[in-house]
Amino acid sequence: MQPAATAAAMTPMLSLDGITKVFPGVRALSEVSLQLYPGQVTALVGENGAGKSTVVKILTGIYQPDGGTITLDGAAVTFPNAKAAADAGITAIHQETVLFDELTVAENIFLGHAPRGRFGLIDTAEMVRKAAAILHGIEAAIDPDTRLRDLGIASKHLVAIARALSIDARIVIMDEPTAALSHKEITELYALVEKLKAQGKAILFISHKFDEIFRIADHYTVFRDGQFVGAGAITDVTPDALVQMMVGRAVDQIFPKRGHKTGREVLKVVGYDHPTEFEGINFTLHQGEILGFYGLVGAGRSEFMQSLFGITRPAKGVTRIDGAVTVIRSPADAVANGIVYVPEDRGRQGAIMALPIFQNITIPSLHRTSRHGFLRLAREFELARDYTTRLDLRAASLDTPVGNLSGGNQQKVVIAKWLATQPRVIILDEPTKGIDIGSKAAVHAFMAELAAQGLAIIMVSSEIPEVLGMSDRVIVMREGRIVAEVAGDGMTPETLVRHAAGIGAAA
Amino acid sequence: MTARIIPDRLQSPLQRRLKSWETLLLAVAVAIFIFNSFASEYFLNAWNLSDATFNFTEKAMIAFAMALLIIAGEIDLSVAAIIALASTAMGAAAQIGASPSVLVLIGLGTGLACGAFNAVLVTVMGLPSIVVTIGTMSLFRGISYIVLGDTAYGGYPAGFAFFGQGYVWWVISFEFVLFAILAVIFGVLLHLTSFGRTVYAIGNNPTGALFSGIRVARVKFILFLLTGLMSGIAAICLTSRLGSTRPSIAFGMELEVVTMVVLGGVSILGGSGSIPGVVIAAFVMGLVTFGLGLLNVPGIVMSIVIGALLIGVIALPRIWAMRRL
Numbered sequence: 076m077q078p079a080a081t082a083a084a085m086t087p088m089l090s091l092d093g094i095t096k097v098f099p100g101v102r103a104l105s106e107v108s109l110q111l112y113p114g115q116v117t118a119l120v121g122e123n124g125a126g127k128s129t130v131v132k133i134l135t136g137i138y139q140p141d142g143g144t145i146t147l148d149g150a151a152v153t154f155p156n157a158k159a160a161a162d163a164g165i166t167a168i169h170q171e172t173v174l175f176d177e178l179t180v181a182e183n184i185f186l187g188h189a190p191r192g193r194f195g196l197i198d199t200a201e202m203v204r205k206a207a208a209i210l211h212g213i214e215a216a217i218d219p220d221t222r223l224r225d226l227g228i229a230s231k232h233l234v235a236i237a238r239a240l241s242i243d244a245r246i247v248i249m250d251e252p253t254a255a256l257s258h259k260e261i262t263e264l265y266a267l268v269e270k271l272k273a274q275g276k277a278i279l280f281i282s283h284k285f286d287e288i289f290r291i292a293d294h295y296t297v298f299r300d301g302q303f304v305g306a307g308a309i310t311d312v313t314p315d316a317l318v319q320m321m322v323g324r325a326v327d328q329i330f331p332k333r334g335h336k337t338g339r340e341v342l343k344v345v346g347y348d349h350p351t352e353f354e355g356i357n358f359t360l361h362q363g364e365i366l367g368f369y370g371l372v373g374a375g376r377s378e379f380m381q382s383l384f385g386i387t388r389p390a391k392g393v394t395r396i397d398g399a400v401t402v403i404r405s406p407a408d409a410v411a412n413g414i415v416y417v418p419e420d421r422g423r424q425g426a427i428m429a430l431p432i433f434q435n436i437t438i439p440s441l442h443r444t445s446r447h448g449f450l451r452l453a454r455e456f457e458l459a460r461d462y463t464t465r466l467d468l469r470a471a472s473l474d475t476p477v478g479n480l481s482g483g484n485q486q487k488v489v490i491a492k493w494l495a496t497q498p499r500v501i502i503l504d505e506p507t508k509g510i511d512i513g514s515k516a517a518v519h520a521f522m523a524e525l526a527a528q529g530l531a532i533i534m535v536s537s538e539i540p541e542v543l544g545m546s547d548r549v550i551v552m553r554e555g556r557i558v559a560e561v562a563g564d565g566m567t568p569e570t571l572v573r574h575a576a577g578i579g580a581a582a
Numbered sequence: 583m584t585a586r587i588i589p590d591r592l593q594s595p596l597q598r599r600l601k602s603w604e605t606l607l608l609a610v611a612v613a614i615f616i617f618n619s620f621a622s623e624y625f626l627n628a629w630n631l632s633d634a635t636f637n638f639t640e641k642a643m644i645a646f647a648m649a650l651l652i653i654a655g656e657i658d659l660s661v662a663a664i665i666a667l668a669s670t671a672m673g674a675a676a677q678i679g680a681s682p683s684v685l686v687l688i689g690l691g692t693g694l695a696c697g698a699f700n701a702v703l704v705t706v707m708g709l710p711s712i713v714v715t716i717g718t719m720s721l722f723r724g725i726s727y728i729v730l731g732d733t734a735y736g737g738y739p740a741g742f743a744f745f746g747q748g749y750v751w752w753v754i755s756f757e758f759v760l761f762a763i764l765a766v767i768f769g770v771l772l773h774l775t776s777f778g779r780t781v782y783a784i785g786n787n788p789t790g791a792l793f794s795g796i797r798v799a800r801v802k803f804i805l806f807l808l809t810g811l812m813s814g815i816a817a818i819c820l821t822s823r824l825g826s827t828r829p830s831i832a833f834g835m836e837l838e839v840v841t842m843v844v845l846g847g848v849s850i851l852g853g854s855g856s857i858p859g860v861v862i863a864a865f866v867m868g869l870v871t872f873g874l875g876l877l878n879v880p881g882i883v884m885s886i887v888i889g890a891l892l893i894g895v896i897a898l899p900r901i902w903a904m905r906r907l
Contacts, residue, residue: 410795424793441776474591
């Protein structure tokens with residue numbers, strides 16, 4: 076692979092070569108390369124978990140690589156901390172930028188590096204003047220004295236960009252910058268990227284949206300599972316070829332073999348609407364079935380699932396369980412009707428970290444383990460032991476706080492908690508996100524076993540191998556709507572990516 | 583493959599209890615008791631000790647309910663104002679000749695109504711409890727001031743005096759018995775029932791509790807009701823003991839109640855604490871005030887000592903941990 080050859084005689088401003096990053100149990104990056112050129116945009120493309128954000132964190136000094144070299148302007152450099160990266164002129168604009176609502180635009184732009192006047196006090200006039208100049212430079216009609224909370228999301232984004240530019244960056248990283256923007260705002264962002272290019276800045280552009288990659292990028296680099304797959308000029312590649320590179324051919328993870336004998340209909344969802352998150356959701360779920368929900372982050376999958384579980388009320392929509400209309404106003408109602416939800420956010424929603432394992436498991440089952448409202452600890456330990464053994468939990472004792480366990484074992488506790496309620500339908504939201512390979516395999520094996528016992532399973536996942544390896548059917552969501560439902564031979568990585576990214580027309 | 587057996591516990595409940603906050607606090611209580619008995623010859627006297635319990639019994643009754651509320655991550659600062667309003671309502675009823683049993687019902691009813699008012703604002707409207715109850719603190723006591731102004735209600739029926747002045751057996755007062763019964767009831771409720779378990783779950787992680795199918799708003803509603811009810815009970819005892827009602831009755835008591843709860847080892851951030859801890863804290867505070875009273879220490883110095891005690895006892899484990907680093 077010779078990206079430099081396609082980029083003619085240009086020398087990169089920044090070059091990563093053979094960069095490796097290892098986390099306990101995971102090889103996040105394995106000898107990857109990436110080049111950024113002055114005045115040009117390089118798109119970094121890959122599925123979730125491909126290693127894109129790890130690269131961003133290495134470039135901004137948050138992570139240190141375990142191997143490889145970073146070359147800036149022909150000289151080898153290291154970024155031991157965030158300040159070193161900033162001093163080298165590297166800045167990142169994230170999807171969710173950290174800004175402060177109660178501060179003014181100028182204060183946000185210069186927080187931490189404000190111009191100082193006499194006695195080391197902040198020179199407010201100078202700061203406002205400089206902020207106005209930067210905002211003018213990106214053609215943002217924003218008053219530097221405005222409080223940030225009075226701005227819309229798009230203007231906040233421009234402030235984030237202005238902040239990035241205020242440290243005189245030469246290399247700008249944009250991590251899914253358009254995820255929260257409207258069509259018009261996206262067009263303005265493109266214009267801004269053109270301006271930055273004209274100023275000779277090197278831009279790393281991370282996006283899942285193919286239309287924008289082909290519109291503004293000059294080069295592409297593809298990662299898959301922490302490996303470098305390919306790079307070149309954007310004019311030399313087609314969207315189809317890029318999708319091929321992203322998803323690869325081999326699904327190397329081993330998934331449990333399952334028979335496809337699904338039973339009668341358990342759950343039917345008709346016409347679920349929400350004013351902002353999702354629209355027109357209809358589907359059915361059968362006994363013993365694993366139904367996959369695939370989509371990009373922000374496609375509305377989790378929001379819909381939480382609505383089904385009674386956390387948020389939909390504007391309209393009917394849930395039928397075994398054919399009977401069931402009204403679910405709260406999670407307690409959902410649990411009583413046999414619908415349970417394993418959330419993506421384990422720390423905040425899934426488990427109560429400070430409480431011991433057995434108490435976490437019995438919370439929704441206390442009416443069964445207690446008598447006349449009085450706790451019976453022996454029964455609680457019995458129930459907890461039963462389900463933790465089935466899930467092969469690793470823990471010092473059942474009295475250990477869940478927060479002391481590894482991510483994979485925490486997830487097993489959350490799943491055990493719900494299985495102990497003997498549910499009809501279990502919704503798993505990114506069930507293996509952030510857990511080690513061994514626990515992942517255990518969770519997958521257990522899902523297959525549960526389906527074989529007749530439980531109906533909904534699995535929300537952004538990992539293509541997992542979706543394809545585990546599901547009987549897959550529903551693809553994009554921008555709050557179901558855009559495709561595929562089963563059998565129709566379940567290919569290419570179809571899922573196309574529908575999720577909105578390039579389904581060619582399929 | 584044989585499944586590995588995970589033990590229930592590594593530490594027995596007894597071992598854990600020995601290392602607990604409650605044990606430390608009990609040691610403090612014993613030390614104060616011994617100190618007091620040397621400091622004043624009047625201390626070790628059954629009647630004097632019995633009188634001293636009135637220093638904490640009414641506060642402790644509220645503190646039990648407040649402990650549950652704080653463990654669940656909420657707070658009620660209007661409790662002393664509820665006493666004022668309930669006492670005023672009972673006083674007004676006494677003026678038109680209400681019987682002791684009617685007065686008790688009015689006291690309990692006013693407490694429950696005030697608790698329900700707080701509960702609706704917090705759990706239905708979703709307002710922060712600290713702000714709501716600072717507001718209702720002024721509101722409830724404000725009503726008492728409007729009704730009473732500079733005057734006072736007196737003339738309670740003779741039978742009503744029993745609740746605050748009566749003795750069940752020898753030196754054992756009715757209030758002390760009530761305190762003991764309520765301590766057991768709240769201890770059982772918090773530590774031995776499903777309801778108590780959900781209180782801890784909510785205090786540790788309200789979102790996680792909701793996502794686990796707990797009816798979080800309902801549990802909090804009940805806790806505000808209980809706190810109101812206990813304030814009503816305290817109002818009956820206090821009014822009966824004083825025999826009159828002024829709008830300034832129990833002024834500032836909410837802070838002493840919160841102090842008692844925190845001293846008892848309840849985390850002000852919610853999620854942990856116990857009723858035995860609050861019971862011991864009640865005795866510690868009672869013994870300190872009584873001891874200082876015997877030494878003729880003025881009231882203002884007493885509150886300084888209580889404040890120092892609170893900070894000292896809270897800081898002690900932290901200092902201990904720092905020394906070991």
